[in-house]
Amino acid sequence: MSSSANSTLLCSTEDVETETKQLALVGYGKMGRLIEQLAPEYGFQVAARLTGKSNPAASGITREAFANIDVAIEFSTPETVVENLKRLAQTNIQTVTGTTGWSKHLNEVSDAVKQAGTGLVWSPNFSVGVAIFRKLAGLAAELLRDEPEYGAWAWEIHHDAKKDAPSGTLLHLVETMRQHGYTRNINVSANRAGMHPGTHEIGFDSAADTITLRHAARNREGFARGALKAARWVLDRKGVYTFEDVLFGTARG
Numbered sequence: 001m002s003s004s005a006n007s008t009l010l011c012s013t014e015d016v017e018t019e020t021k022q023l024a025l026v027g028y029g030k031m032g033r034l035i036e037q038l039a040p041e042y043g044f045q046v047a048a049r050l051t052g053k054s055n056p057a058a059s060g061i062t063r064e065a066f067a068n069i070d071v072a073i074e075f076s077t078p079e080t081v082v083e084n085l086k087r088l089a090q091t092n093i094q095t096v097t098g099t100t101g102w103s104k105h106l107n108e109v110s111d112a113v114k115q116a117g118t119g120l121v122w123s124p125n126f127s128v129g130v131a132i133f134r135k136l137a138g139l140a141a142e143l144l145r146d147e148p149e150y151g152a153w154a155w156e157i158h159h160d161a162k163k164d165a166p167s168g169t170l171l172h173l174v175e176t177m178r179q180h181g182y183t184r185n186i187n188v189s190a191n192r193a194g195m196h197p198g199t200h201e202i203g204f205d206s207a208a209d210t211i212t213l214r215h216a217a218r219n220r221e222g223f224a225r226g227a228l229k230a231a232r233w234v235l236d237r238k239g240v241y242t243f244e245d246v247l248f249g250t251a252r253g
């Protein structure tokens, strides 16, 4: 672990005196670059940036290259994330990942993190608003599960470069509805067009009326800020967590 001068950290509503930590960006595309811009506000100095070219098959993640790194934020691709996360754990690096489209490998990655004794926060969506939206979707599903006249849908739209469809966020919303006892069909659909930063919608429709819950992201900044908040949180934690653990509290692992 590295140490350096103290700085004043802007932490949403209050200024907190904190030690500057060294941050590695694994994936330096749209999200990585935005996180770099905002990192000083969260007490981070960006000390490493890895891309597909500098990190083929996770080969850029070595003990030497990461000797001074306190935490990594990983926003890469569904094809590269699993190898990156396993290598980061084996290199003893605390990690936050926002990459989507890899949830079927969660057990494999969790085993690597637990074996290494490191900490990982993962989420297909680092927006505070979406985390609250998911709680509302769960509550609505619970209230409507015994009202058979209502049919349900789940829909999202994102920019046309987004590779996974439906999004991890939409699938997580549907799973939350299921966990709250909604067993009837949920019609799921997705659109990819233009530059859209992301809208998710959960709806219930009956002969009498329609209930619509909608979250619309204005830009990517909320995701970047959430990932940076999670990176401060995971610095001294062991185990595998989601962004909801960061926001709504959990015991230290």
Ligand SMILES: NC(=O)c1ccc[n+]([C@@H]2O[C@H](COP(=O)([O-])OP(=O)(O)OC[C@H]3O[C@@H](n4cnc5c(N)ncnc54)[C@H](OP(=O)(O)O)[C@@H]3O)[C@@H](O)[C@H]2O)c1
Pocket (backbone or CB within 6 Å): 026, 027, 028, 029, 030, 031, 032, 050, 051, 052, 053, 054, 055, 056, 057, 058, 075, 076, 077, 078, 080, 084, 097, 098, 099, 100, 101, 123, 124, 125, 126, 127, 162, 163, 220, 223
């Ligand atoms: N959780 C959230 O809140 C949230 C929000 C927005 C986006 N996302 C997700 O985050 C991911 C990245 O999004 P983005 O918009 O930043 O994508 P992007 O602009 O396409 O950037 C992807 C980056 O990953 C790099 N990369 C490719 N292979 C790599 C490897 N082996 N190691 C390290 N980096 C590698 C690319 O480098 P090259 O250019 O050299 O290939 C590029 O810098 C996507 O899965 C997206 O769906 C999640």
